[in-house]
Amino acid sequence: MRVSMAKEHVHSVVKIHLQSWAPYEISVKLGRQYLEAFYNNIVNDSNSFGYVFVHDNDIIAYAVGFNNYLAFGQNFQKQHLFSLIYYCLVSFLKMKLNIFDMLNIIADNQKLILLEHPEYHLGALALHKKYMRTVIGRRAVLESISAVIDHLRHAGYPSCWGCCDERNIPMQKILVNRFGFNNKGTHRQKGRNTVMFEKYFTTVDV
Ligand SMILES: CC(C)(COP(=O)(O)OP(=O)(O)OC[C@H]1O[C@@H](n2cnc3c(N)ncnc32)[C@H](O)[C@@H]1OP(=O)(O)O)[C@@H](O)C(=O)NCCC(=O)NCCS
Numbered sequence: 001m002r003v004s005m006a007k008e009h010v011h012s013v014v015k016i017h018l019q020s021w022a023p024y025e026i027s028v029k030l031g032r033q034y035l036e037a038f039y040n041n042i043v044n045d046s047n048s049f050g051y052v053f054v055h056d057n058d059i060i061a062y063a064v065g066f067n068n069y070l071a072f073g074q075n076f077q078k079q080h081l082f083s084l085i086y087y088c089l090v091s092f093l094k095m096k097l098n099i100f101d102m103l104n105i106i107a108d109n110q111k112l113i114l115l116e117h118p119e120y121h122l123g124a125l126a127l128h129k130k131y132m133r134t135v136i137g138r139r140a141v142l143e144s145i146s147a148v149i150d151h152l153r154h155a156g157y158p159s160c161w162g163c164c165d166e167r168n169i170p171m172q173k174i175l176v177n178r179f180g181f182n183n184k185g186t187h188r189q190k191g192r193n194t195v196m197f198e199k200y201f202t203t204v205d206v
Contacts, residue, residue: 167195
């Protein structure tokens with residue numbers, strides 16, 4: 001069953017994020033406290049929203065979306081500036097984040113130049129590790145993604161974008177093969193590359 005993401009879901013969502021996302025992802029390196037702050041803002045800020053998929057009383061997948069990605073980012077930085085600097089420094093001192101990661105964080109928004117509409121975004125999503133490559137897992141994650149895309153489409157926006165590390169083949173296949181996103185190019189960063197995708201809503205999609 002799919003439901004809107006709420007504050008009481010954040011703990012489970014963070015747990016899935018930490019277990020399922022690749023260890024090279026900056027969000028994983030920044031750690032639990034950073035993720036708690038991020039997903040709490042997702043459910044509290046009117047520029048963002050999310051859906052979770054519940055199976056046997058457990059959250060097994062989720063996906064989040066943004067009505068205005070840039071406004072969300074500004075609010076998040078304003079509200080958590082000192083904590084964000086602290087999480088970066090702690091992760092750096094623990095040698096989880098390296099200097100390349102730090103530079104990539106600072107320049108992150110440069111990737112948006114490849115997009116036509118950077119506001120409307122299919123953002124973070126994941127499937128619980130235990131359910132990967134299972135029928136119910138595939139249904140859970142695809143329904144969560146569909147819910148975000150439908151939410152943005154029904155809001156009347158012209159498109160939505162997604163992105164992932166170029167090593168993340170399953171995510172690229174899902175965006176292109178399952179949901180018809182267009183590859184908008186690769187944003188080259190220090191020590192990693194991010195592939196950018198955008199899907200345009202047409203009357204055929206409605
Ligand atoms: C992305 C994610 C939701 C995909 O779920 P999954 O159950 O692993 O996905 P699937 O096994 O259905 O794989 C999706 C597709 O990629 C293919 N695939 C998987 N691993 C692959 C690999 N190493 N090489 C090539 N293809 C691969 C699958 O065969 C499938 O293709 P198909 O649709 O043609 O059958 C899941 O891996 C996840 O939660 N990852 C961590 C979070 C994450 O990376 N989020 C995105 C960050 S932007």
